[in-house]
Amino acid sequence: MSWLRALKDTARAGMKVERARLEPLVAVRAAAGLAIVIGIGLALLGPGAAASSAFGAFTAAIATFQQSWRPRPVLALASGLTLAVSTFIGYLVGSRDTLAFLALLAVWTFAAGMLWAAGPTAGIIASGNVAIMLVTVTLPTSVPQAAGHAAVIAAGGVVQALLIVLFPVRRWGAQRDALADALAAEADYARRLRRDPLASFDPQPLMKARDAATVTVRQARRRPAELHGARGLAERIRPVLASLADPVVGAPAEGPARERVSELLAAAGAVLDAAARAIRHGEPVRIPAPALSVLKSPDQGDLLRGAPLRAARRLAALLDDVLETAEPGSGRTADPGAAMLRPTLPALVPLVVKAVRAELRSGSPVLRHAVRVTAVTCAGYAIGRALPFGHGYWAPMASVMVMRPDFSQTWSRAVARFGGTLVGVSVATAIVRLAQPGMYLSGLLAVLCAGLMYALMRTGYVVAQACVSAYVVFLLGMGGLRWDQTVPDRVALTLVGGALAMAGYALYPAWETPRLRTRLADWLAAVGRYAQAVLTQYADPGGARRDDVRRALLATRDARIAWQEALGRAEGEPVRHRGLSRAAADGAADALAALGRAVMLLEAHIPDRAHAPVPGAAALAAAVRADTEAGAKAVRERRVPAWEEVRGVLADPGWEAQESGVLRAAARHVLEALEELSEALRA
Known part of the structure; x- marks a missing residue:
């Protein structure tokens, strides 16, 4: 693919807005946590501390939206506490020596880049912490104030974690969806086998269900019984379906035996769909009567013999087990076994260290990403301070937020960030000029923008970035900053940061x-x-x-x-x-x-x-x-x-x-x- 076409495709992908399943209650809960910390901060501590606590609550809520199977309160706490530590250390170093802060920024950014070895969730949280640290270190004016700002940042994460515990929304919902999607994929596979006995099957839903079934010890004690067991049965059903439909190993390609197999596959699809619906919504299993009658007598009329007959009987037995397991309250949760237990955060540390060390080798895309993002972020920080705009941290912040280990995401996010920033800043600027909101109204508008971002962030990066840009304008407006002191600077420096990110990947790529x-x-x-x-x-x-x-x-x-x-x-x-x-x-x-x-x-x-x-x-x-x-x-x-x-x-x-x-x-x-x-x- 030529560079011109690649740039067009990635730009189009970055500006794309997709229809996605929204979670309005989760967004409202996250926005409520942000409103609580901003309100308390404004009332008791002033706009500077309120902005710090808002950043803590804001990033902690974003962490809970990542595609991770760890408990959401743990993600919120991890995000808030690590951001607090980053902010405090960053202020201690940066308040004394710019070069020392640049060195700290390089170390912090390199570590964040290497954390992609532990998975995208760790990489995203670490990158977000570096970006927000660039802003929060500018808010305090003394070491005691820096400690106070770090404390309120951590408090923001604690508030989000507490809200998740006190007001759960669709508890175990993600795990239910993963298991239901796996069963539904097998139901679709059974129906496709009727038309094409050699139909392919993408195992990704089964792999996602396995990830969802890997739980902590504490989760294993509280997991609903219907979420344990059905996934293993689904794994065993898939080869039985394939062997039953295969024209060589299973029933002949034509004749009464093939018709019988077609009936069994249709019944299997109906049963698996019914089990998927029951697990997804936590309701009793409702199976069509015709499907039940077919499965009760898989060898009806002696149409099947040998291997197909064994497969038919095995399929009927496995589907009976699925129905029994999928029924809510069907039994006590079984021991998941050591292989299906997720390590605690302290136990995870040596595993992360091992994964990072494994990527410290020439040719590693993670290492190349860490080096690339470090160089670009430090260059952006130096350029931002040299330019006469002020708020120079926006250039490196834009770079670290858009850069990913692969080409397409980095370039598409850079385009989307600039486009979203332009839209968000323009809308927020118009509101500020027309309404001239005060401190509390600016805080309310910031919360509304954040809530909108939480609700729409899965529809596309450009939408999320538009909401974030408006959020930052209103948040800084709480401190009395005029719009014309921040908006032109932010647009120009975001463009600089995005351009640096794209140039960094072009000069030091990690092609797949x-x-x-x-x-x-x-x-x-x-x-x-x-x-x-x-x-x-x-x-x-x-x-x-x-x-x-x-x-x-x-x-x-x-x-x-x-x-x-x-x-x-x-x-x-x-x-x-x-x-x-x-x-x-x-x-x-x-x-x-x-x-x-x-x-x-x-x-x-x-x-x-x-x-x-x-x-x-x-x-x-x-x-x-x-x-x-x-x-x-x-x-x-x-x-x-x-x-x-x-x-x-x-x-x-x-x-x-x-x-x-x-x-x-x-x-x-x-x-x-x-x-x-x-x-x-x-x-």
Whole structure:
């Protein structure tokens, strides 16, 4: 993609306003917390302290809107307390020496950039703290005042946390939605299998449901019973649906058995949809009578035999379990197990340190982002102080808020920030000039703008930025600053900060396009390990560990999502594909998805522990693992992989006499998918 087209696409994406599900009650609660701290601050401490407490409550509320499964009060407290510490230390250093503050700003910004290694929530909160610190360090005039400002900033976070505890809005709502979305995705998958027996399935809803099901010890004691168990059942249902619909492993492509399978898939979709609705709204499960009648007799009329009959009976049993689990108050919450427990914040510290240390290497996109944002922020601070506008902190603040580890987000946010700032400042300026609000009315207008931002922030960054810009104008107006002392400066310096951010990425990029082959190779290797784990169950039913299959499947999903995210980021980059065109990438992804599906069909029919070892399974497991590891190396080195080991095993005459029809059919699917991958990479 050319630079001109990339700039047009990212600018269009930044200015885009989307329809999104709004949460007005949550927005009202966040705005109420802001109003409380501003009102108390104005009444008891004055406009300066009120502005500090407002920043604390404002950023704490924003933290609670991030896509994190941690308890919202914890996010609010973490945001408020870390901002308070940043403000106090920043004032102690900055009040004495500008160069010392610049050095502190560099250290703080670099640390915030590296925290993206711990996830987007940590990165966003840390970046926001650096941006707000640039403003709040200018408010106090002495060390005792700085301590007081830090205290009221922390108090703002505490107030938001208390409001969440005292006035919960749709408790466990995000977890309910994640689980319901996973069940609804499987319902849609069951219906699509009726039309296309080889339909694909995106595992992202299941992965999101798993993240939502990972809870703290305290949450595990309070979680509704219907939110525990249904996700695991949904994971087990998916391969059963695929194996039932497959024309080779399951029912024939035509005839009475196929019609019966179609009825079962339709009934499964109805049951899963009913369970999703019940879990989402916390209400009793209501299932259509026809669906129940179909599932009560999956083998009606002896239309199904062998593997399809086993799959039909297993599907009926699993759906019964889903219905029992989805019923509100169905039973006591089970122990989530150590693997599904989220560490506490103190226990999280060493894990974050480990993740950050892992990114301290050449070529790390997180490290490049940290270096880039540090250089741009420090340059923006120096330029802002040198320009005759005043309020020079707005340039680095704009830079640190728009910069992200990838190209598209950084450039689109820079455009959206300037556009939103222009709109927000213009509207707020018009109101100030016409109404000339006093201290308390300015505070009220600031709260209204913040509430509007909380309600609309998921519709687009440009909308949120327009509301934030108006919020800052009114908030500074509480202290008696005239509009013409802040507005022109803010617009000009926001443009400077955005331009610096875009220039920083252009001069020191971290392109995703050159790493696409590595992502594809990681996915191939992960699918190979998954295949080996499943085939080992056939080779040694009594001795193989079942947990190995689950771990390998999760690793495969992680690799697939990493590939999809990398491909999405690479699409908007002005970089040549370097040996992996878009057509080749799409073909390779389809082939690996087909390979994963073939292994999933095998997983659906894993023999029980009393079953005798299946001949040839061990040899096939070793061949698939060896070929996929060698194939992953070939992909990284821009070579077309060969699959000699798998071909050799399947060429053995003994395979045609294989008593396990499922294994024989799935093995052919595996080889076909591997050959399709080679064909795609030749393109």
